[in-house]
Amino acid sequence: SQQGEEDPQALSIQEGENATMNCSYKTSINNLQWYRQNSGRGLVHLILIRSNEREKHSGRLRVTLDTSKKSSSLLITASRAADTASYFCATPPNQGAQKLVFGQGTRLTINP
Amino acid sequence: DTAVSQTPKYLVTQMGNDKSIKCEQNLGHDTMYWYKQDSKKFLKIMFSYNNKELIINETVPNRFSPKSPDKAHLNLHINSLELGDSAVYFCASSTLPAETQYFGPGTRLLVL
Numbered sequence: 041s042q043q044g045e046e047d048p049q050a051l052s053i054q055e056g057e058n059a060t061m062n063c064s065y066k067t068s069i070n071n072l073q074w075y076r077q078n079s080g081r082g083l084v085h086l087i088l089i090r091s092n093e094r095e096k097h098s099g100r101l102r103v104t105l106d107t108s109k110k111s112s113s114l115l116i117t118a119s120r121a122a123d124t125a126s127y128f129c130a131t132p133p134n135q136g137a138q139k140l141v142f143g144q145g146t147r148l149t150i151n152p
Numbered sequence: 153d154t155a156v157s158q159t160p161k162y163l164v165t166q167m168g169n170d171k172s173i174k175c176e177q178n179l180g181h182d183t184m185y186w187y188k189q190d191s192k193k194f195l196k197i198m199f200s201y202n203n204k205e206l207i208i209n210e211t212v213p214n215r216f217s218p219k220s221p222d223k224a225h226l227n228l229h230i231n232s233l234e235l236g237d238s239a240v241y242f243c244a245s246s247t248l249p250a251e252t253q254y255f256g257p258g259t260r261l262l263v264l
Contacts, residue, residue: 073252082156082242082255083195126193130253138249139185139208142195 044072044129044143052149059116061146063129064109070135072105072112077126077145086114086127119150155179158243158256165233166264173228173259175243183207183249184226186218187242189258195242201226202249233263 047062063072071090075083087103089096089112096103102115116123126147130140156177165171177184185208186198199218200208206218215231226243243256 071250075253075255077193080258082257083244083253085252085254088252128195132250138202139197139200140250140253141197145193 044131044141046127046129046143046146048146049144050147050149052151053119055119055121055150055152057119059119059123059148059150061114061127061148063112063114063143065112065129065131066110067134068107069131071132072103073130073140074101074103074112074114075128075130075142077128079125083128116148119148121150121152124148124150156243156245156254156256158241158259160259161257162260162262164262164264167233167235169233170229170231171233171261172230173241173243173261175226175228175256177224177243177245177254177256179245179254181245181247181254182223183246184220184223185244185246185253186226186228187244187255189240189242191239199226199228200249207249233261235263237261238263 044065073088074086077083089105100117105112126145128142128145130142133141159174183202185200189195198212201220204220217229220226240258244253246253
C-alpha cells in the first residue's frame with residue numbers, strides 16, 4: 041500500500057477561502073515533501089519539511105509535520121483560482137531510502 | 153531556460169513498436185529519475201540514476217531500458233510497446249536521492 045496517502049481526494053472551495061490537505065504515512069522518515077501539479081503539466085516542488093521541523097511557511101503555504109501521528113498538512117490561505125491543481129505529498133519509504141513515494145494526490149478546485 | 157526538458161511531448165504509436173524518450177537537465181544535479189503516471193494520477197518511480205549509475209530499478213518489465221550517457225541526460229527506451237504502457241512519463245532530477253525533485257513537463261504516450 042502507499043506510503044503517503046492524501047485526504048481528501050478532492051476538495052472544492054470558493055476563492056478567498058483557506059484549503060487544508062492532509063497526508064498520512066506509515067514509516068519513520070527524514071523528510072516529507074509537497075508538490076503541485078497543474079493539469080497537463082509536470083510536478084512542481086512546494087515545500088520540504090524535515091523530521092526535526094514542526095512547521096514551515098512559504099508565502100501563502102503552511103506545512104505542518106507531526107511525526108508522532110505520522111501525518112502532515114498543507115494549508116493554502118486566501119486561495120486563488122490559480123491554485124486549482126492536484127497536490128501530492130511524497131516521502132522516502134524508509135529512512136535512508138534513495139527514492140520518494142508519492143501519494144495519489146488531492147484534487148483542489150478553487151471556484152471564482 | 154528550461155531546467156528539465158523531455159522530448160517528445162506527445163507520442164502516439166502502434167502496439168509492438170519500439171520508442172525512445174529523451175530527458176536532459178541543466179541544473180547540475182547528480183540524480184535523475186523516470187516516473188510513470190497512470191490515468192488515475194498515481195505516480196510511480198521506475199528508475200533512478202546517480203552519477204550515471206543505476207541505483208533504483210523498480211519492478212518494471214525488461215522491455216523498458218534506461219540509459220544515462222552522462223549526468224545531464226537520462227533516456228528511456230521501450231521495446232514492443234503494449235496498450236498498458238499508455239501513460240504520462242516524467243523525468244526528474246535532484247541533487248541527492250530523495251531530496252527536492254525537479255520534474256520535466258512529461259511525455260504523453262498513447263499506444264494504439
